[in-house]
Amino acid sequence: MPHFLIQFAQQHEEFRLPELEALATIEDVQMTYDPNDYSLESPFLIVEIESAEKAALLLKRAILIKTITELWGKADSWDGLIAKVQEHPERWPQYLDVSFKFSVVTFGGTIEHKDKAPLINRFAFTGFMGKIDLKTPEEEFLLIADYGIDPDVTVAHTFYMGRLVGHGKRELIDKFNVKKRKYIGNTTMDAELSLIMANQALCGPGKLVYDPFVGTGSFLMTCAHFGAMTVGSDIDGRQIRGKGKASIQSNCEQYDLKGRVLDALVFDVCHSPWRKIKGGMFDAIVTDPPYGVRAGAKTLGRKDPAKQATEPRMAVDEGVLAHLLPDYVPPTKPYEMSEVVADLLMFAVKNLVRGGRLVYWLPTVTEDYTIDDLPTHPCMELVANCEQAFGQWSRRLITMEKVADWDGEMGLGAPTGDMNTSKTGPNQVGHFGFRDRYFAFSAVENAKRKKELKEAYQRGGPQAVAAYMKELEARKKEATTAV
Amino acid sequence: MRLITHNMLQCHVKGCNANNFPLELQEVVLEQEEAELNEDFLRNMLGKIEYEALVATCLKLDINDLPAAMPADAAYNDEFLQILHRVILETHIKSGKMVCPNCQHIYAIRDGIPNMLLAEHEV
Numbered sequence: 001m002p003h004f005l006i007q008f009a010q011q012h013e014e015f016r017l018p019e020l021e022a023l024a025t026i027e028d029v030q031m032t033y034d035p036n037d038y039s040l041e042s043p044f045l046i047v048e049i050e051s052a053e054k055a056a057l058l059l060k061r062a063i064l065i066k067t068i069t070e071l072w073g074k075a076d077s078w079d080g081l082i083a084k085v086q087e088h089p090e091r092w093p094q095y096l097d098v099s100f101k102f103s104v105v106t107f108g109g110t111i112e113h114k115d116k117a118p119l120i121n122r123f124a125f126t127g128f129m130g131k132i133d134l135k136t137p138e139e140e141f142l143l144i145a146d147y148g149i150d151p152d153v154t155v156a157h158t159f160y161m162g163r164l165v166g167h168g169k170r171e172l173i174d175k176f177n178v179k180k181r182k183y184i185g186n187t188t189m190d191a192e193l194s195l196i197m198a199n200q201a202l203c204g205p206g207k208l209v210y211d212p213f214v215g216t217g218s219f220l221m222t223c224a225h226f227g228a229m230t231v232g233s234d235i236d237g238r239q240i241r242g243k244g245k246a247s248i249q250s251n252c253e254q255y256d257l258k259g260r261v262l263d264a265l266v267f268d269v270c271h272s273p274w275r276k277i278k279g280g281m282f283d284a285i286v287t288d289p290p291y292g293v294r295a296g297a298k299t300l301g302r303k304d305p306a307k308q309a310t311e312p313r314m315a316v317d318e319g320v321l322a323h324l325l326p327d328y329v330p331p332t333k334p335y336e337m338s339e340v341v342a343d344l345l346m347f348a349v350k351n352l353v354r355g356g357r358l359v360y361w362l363p364t365v366t367e368d369y370t371i372d373d374l375p376t377h378p379c380m381e382l383v384a385n386c387e388q389a390f391g392q393w394s395r396r397l398i399t400m401e402k403v404a405d406w407d408g409e410m411g412l413g414a415p416t417g418d419m420n421t422s423k424t425g426p427n428q429v430g431h432f433g434f435r436d437r438y439f440a441f442s443a444v445e446n447a448k449r450k451k452e453l454k455e456a457y458q459r460g461g462p463q464a465v466a467a468y469m470k471e472l473e474a475r476k477k478e479a480t481t482a483v
Numbered sequence: 484m485r486l487i488t489h490n491m492l493q494c495h496v497k498g499c500n501a502n503n504f505p506l507e508l509q510e511v512v513l514e515q516e517e518a519e520l521n522e523d524f525l526r527n528m529l530g531k532i533e534y535e536a537l538v539a540t541c542l543k544l545d546i547n548d549l550p551a552a553m554p555a556d557a558a559y560n561d562e563f564l565q566i567l568h569r570v571i572l573e574t575h576i577k578s579g580k581m582v583c584p585n586c587q588h589i590y591a592i593r594d595g596i597p598n599m600l601l602a603e604h605e606v
Contacts, residue, residue: 206523208531229524231488233599240596249595259518259572263488267599271606273495275504277531281491300606309603323602326591330603 018384027057062168069162109147183246207283212269217248224260237266297335487571494583511579
């Protein structure tokens with residue numbers, strides 16, 4: 001089978017292979033590669049795919065793939081590369097007359113402009129006679145030099161040559177850029193991750209996708225972009241309605257997705273009004289459950305069960321039942337993160353079709369996390385578990401697939417890992433009490449910050465302090481945009 | 484709220500487990516809004532829709548376009564899919580009430596958004 005070189009984006013590294021696998025599943029592309037060839041520290045991976053046409057299918061909605069190139073040679077020097085390419089002259093004739101260009105691509109290093117033309121000219125042996133067209137060539141050939149991620153290395157260690165198959169769809173990140181979106185909230189997920197989630201969920205035409213913690217509706221948009229019909233719910237109706245002209249509705253209009261975003265409803269997913277059907281209603285569930293840091297998770301009920309009304313209550317001064325008033329808002333109580341996640345998984349077991357996927361974020365305390373933290377169910381298989389780290393805490397994008405029908409009884413299963421090696425007790429998962437522990441970090445952080453500020457002042461006076469504050473802002477921004 | 488969504492909802496008040504579907508639409512304001520036909524999606528939903536309830540609900544709203552029984556060749560019957568599309572995906576309920584035929588709980592729809600929250604004594 002022909003070899004292809006994938007160049008990934010060098011970020012969200014843990015998400016790249018799972019997305020590639022999801023894309024291959026969506027497009028039904030047979031693909032093989034050696035997992036030992038793959039490293040989080042390199043953007044390159046060589047895969048074997050039946051044809052360039054099939055390889056191109058992987059690009060249709062790829063977020064973390066920059067390019068795929070039909071590989072004509074790989075070596076540890078330009079000389080070696082030329083020798084490799086010359087081994088297969090049978091590849092060249094079909095491109096003899098097409099318009100073309102050569103591009104030089106580097107990773108982790110640079111090749112000066114003046115050196116590029118002589119380099120390209122060394123490949124004149126291919127004998128291409130078509131017009132050189134720098135803007136819209138029929139074919140583009142790449143010369144790639146990989147210097148690696150070590151900034152101290154100034155010499156490339158691997159060289160590739162090939163014919164460009166195409167680019168991924170990274171421009172979608174800009175299209176769905178949160179900064180350009182009319183309606184967002186303070187927990188709105190960034191565009192790139194929202195799009196990756198839609199891929200993980202295998203969203204596509206004909207599917208029905210549900211977000212039970214819909215908030216301002218990011219996933220309704222990205223999943224609908226790939227063709228799915230989407231529906232969401234939230235216990236907080238204010239989020240759905242938005243303010244003035246900014247709402248989920250206005251976002252649908254902005255992205256021209258009104259026909260695919262079916263509805264957003266107000267309810268608590270713990271008390272869900274979805275009709276139960278055998279075989280499941282939803283083809284995917286894509287969600288970011290409230291972590292309880294900026295938007296505390298809530299469920300219907302009262303903290304003190306003794307105070308919970310069991311009969312309708314009269315409204316004060318109104319002479320009517322309180323819950324019938326148009327502005328009635330039922331009482332809510334805090335919803336512990338570990339319960340949210342367990343309930344979500346059970347909801348998926350009951351309401352997903354077989355083969356349907358659950359894609360959700362799980363916040364974890366880095367030092368306590370073990371694989372045991374993931375709730376499991378015999379009907380659900382773990383497909384991917386990708387970490388986005390923020391120092392002391394991180395969040396993980398969990399992808400599960402429903403692989404068996406639910407028998408109507410079976411509850412959540414035992415954790416997957418070895419309980420004896422778990423740092424947390426069986427009833428105390430790593431995200432238990434996440435909110436309190438998140439704020440405990442702040443206290444430690446503050447003390448550390450004070451100390452660092454003092455050191456900065458001693459080191460370089462006000463200038464060093466200013467530089468330190470700037471760095472701090474950047475760090476803070478990175479951490480909080482994710483919460 | 485679209486009629487397809489209405490067809491997916493049932494009353495979920497604690498203890499209300501029978502005769503809780505479909506919710507009866509009252510005092511509704513309807514709006515037609517064109518949407519792109521998505522045949523794959525309609526086919527996916529054929530087995531998920533409660534067709535009888537859908538027809539009954541439509542008749543009460545004076546929407547008489549759907550055949551009383553789903554055609555045997557529904558999945559590839561273009562004319563039927565077109566009607567179904569118009570009814571369940573292009574018909575929106577802008578405001579009104581959904582009343583449970585069993586426990587009489589009223590779910591209000593405002594600005595096209597249904598409020599399915601339960602009262603304190605209903606959870």
